[in-house]
Amino acid sequence: MARRRNERLAELLEEAGWSRAQAASAFNRVAQENKLLDYTSIGRSHVSMWVGGTEPSGAAPAILCQALSRRLKRAITPDELGFASPHSPAQGTLDWDVDPLIVLTDLGRIDLDADRRKLIGGAVYSVAPLTLPGERWWQAMTQASQRTTPRQQQVGRGDVTMVEELTVAFSRMDQQRGGGHGRTAVVQYLHSDVADFLQGKFPSDQVRRDMFSAAGELAYLSAWMAFDNAEHAVAQRYFVLAAKLAARADNPPLVGHILRAMAHQALDLGFFKESLELSTASLEGQRYAAATPRERALLGVVHARGLATNGQQQAAAQSLLKAEDDLASARDGIHEPHRTFFFSGAALAHETACTLRDCGDRGGAIRQFRQSIRTRGAAFRRTHAVTLGYLGATQIANRSVEEACATWSGLLDAMEEGIYSGRARQAVYDVRKLLSPYRHRGIPVVAELDARAASYLARVD
Template identity: 70%
Template sequence: MARERNERLAALLLEAGWSRAQAAAAYNRVAVETLNGEVLENSKIGRSHVSMWVGGTQPTGIAPAILCQALSRRLKREITPQEIGFASLISPAQGVLDWRVDPLIALKDLGSGVDTDRRRLLTGAVYSAGALALPDETWWDAMSRPPAKESSAGKRVGRGDVETVRELTLAFSRMDQRRGGGHGRRAVDEYLRHEAHDFLRGRFADDDTRRAMFAASAELAYVSGWMAFDNSEHAVALQRFNTAVKLAARSGDAPLSGHILRAMAHQALDMGFRREALHIARASVHGERYAAATPRERALLGVVHARALAANGRNHEAVRALLRAEDDLSNAHDGIREPDRTFFFGEASLAHETACTLRDLGDHQRAVKEFRRSVRTRGAAFRRTHAVTLGYMGATQIAQGGVEEACATWTSVLDAMEDGIYSGRARQRVVDMRQLLSPYRKRGIPAVGVLDARAASYLSQVD
């Protein structure tokens, strides 16, 4: 049977203004950059490959992902395998491809500057299941090895430079917790793209300093990702988390890698990718990522793993994971030195994640109790985090039929939101609030009418 000409690919090449030879050259440029010297099937192609694909031959190996990325850069929009006329929905190679991009290249793509086409692709990308694929264990082993040869160029980098990055990371993390991810993320990206990038390409005093700088930069990239996640810039957040994991792997800090994977699992849960979230959460508690962590760190990893289990209907496993997380946190004490992380984990955080797990298990009464414990023990300083917890608590209360109780809780959310919080996640709680109040609007409950009007007014001002 004769092959059917791929008219979709032909049309995209025409739109790009590429001949077959120009398309092959663009493909090879992307392959060189992203594969970093590794030779895979279709790592390099010629004009005849493009002609065959236009003629109806389906490309194999990593070719669909490379060609989609090359066309996306040229056309300044994301091109998917379906649009290009390929049979696969999302090439399994796409997730692998993302992990093969060198983290220093990824840092240079943040913010404005060179390679604008690729930056637009990243910031305009779609959050998808294919992008959540994780690398295999051989990747982790290769990334953690020290470089064969230290750079002879660049500035001299010492422990003071590491502390500078850490201090900045803590400052922006506190801003995010208090004001939301809509404040200052572009400033974080600019610092990563310039100063942090230069540090990572510098000459290190010793290997410990090299590892410490990669870990500090990884945590700053994580903060950028978390801020983007909080501000509902989900594809951007995933790309930042991807870069952060690669930097953490280069540092050899396994628990730090676990924490960033935990954040990716958290985001996947919020986005409804339950199966992928469980896969990522399992990776976060695998091997040294869990074993080398302190009890407090293990509690954070474990409770998000419990949430992912609950979201996937694995209730008994979720309960066991919750109990283990509680045990881990109870084993944390002053005699154990905790790393100076931005994601310090205490009773308030454990209570929040426990409440979310219990909510997903259908135990609304205990979930409300844990949300209250989180609010009580956190303190009002972390206002954005407070608003998100209260938003979830109100939704759980109304699920129990406590309408007026939920209204009282949600009033506190609006109090916080109207006082300068810029957070997509907190804003979504207000959207959810109006949807959940909808069945009660005509029942003459005064608190519902007042709160609904106030929520509508807030949303009209921020949209």
């Protein structure tokens, strides 16, 4: 019996303005980002078969839907295309209603086993968990921890301090080398010692809440490192876990910090509507009101970026001004949480530049990117590389090809010093892509940089 043509898929490809080859290229890019190497060789013939009625297998429906969602800037689901949703044993960890201690145990069993880890790697970043639960859920999470039956292990203030200090050390390493360096050690500690602490006996409710906060920050760091290394499905699971632990701790500013990071990830992956919803939620109530000035500024600039990508330029400008005021009010004597240590004037300039770029102000974006590069300290090499990549991309979009090449030369210098970051590595892929229109024009700096980028990627891929 002849297969029935998938008219809905054909309509969406037409709406996206994609040929079959372009759709295949977008599909392969999403598969590569999610480390789904078995799905990175899709060609135009595969897309033609799907339009013709053949259903994609395995994780392919989710990959295709994510590619279309990014292009069309709205959520496209497998159900909408008549595809069966891919089964993933790790999918349950995204359920907001699953107890965080159960999630922590399940993620540990998977993430620390090379074979089982493929269960997470075989999943795709999903739009479903970006819809946050209602206020009653957050209240219930705070109350649930008070009903937990503890084990016999005694957990004290010194244990909390130890988790906090190790998180600080891992966080500084992440800023220096990128999320691809040392995350296994973070995960190991989280799933062994810290998981046991969370089920121990506490001398007071304050110590209990502080331990859950410390665990939430470490889970957040694991998520951020995975996000930075382009392991997006893994990162998403740890972000949700971190938010649950922060809710158990009754720590609204930490919840806001995590939602801000989830918004950042959604923004980078092209889920603009969902990103704005998450960044808006990060500013609600005590998440912003109880936060310190530096953290308020961080929440504000990510919100500004979300507004910009959703076409709300005036609101984005207002959000930037408010973030500037918040950061200006940070001063000695105000105890800031360590998780904000990286957010300085240089980081504000970087995020401001991204916002201006997304508003169409390339000149303003270039000035802010340069300001960020000039003022960032040596302790933040990973973000420095990312900023150089973004600056070069903005310069070449502004037809300043030789300036872009000079900027990207600095990016490659930074990467060759040992940065393990998927975001920074993606910037090098973008170098080759953005240089392609100029590759055969006989411009010496283009040829030299293109060859250097190709050599670097051949070594690291």
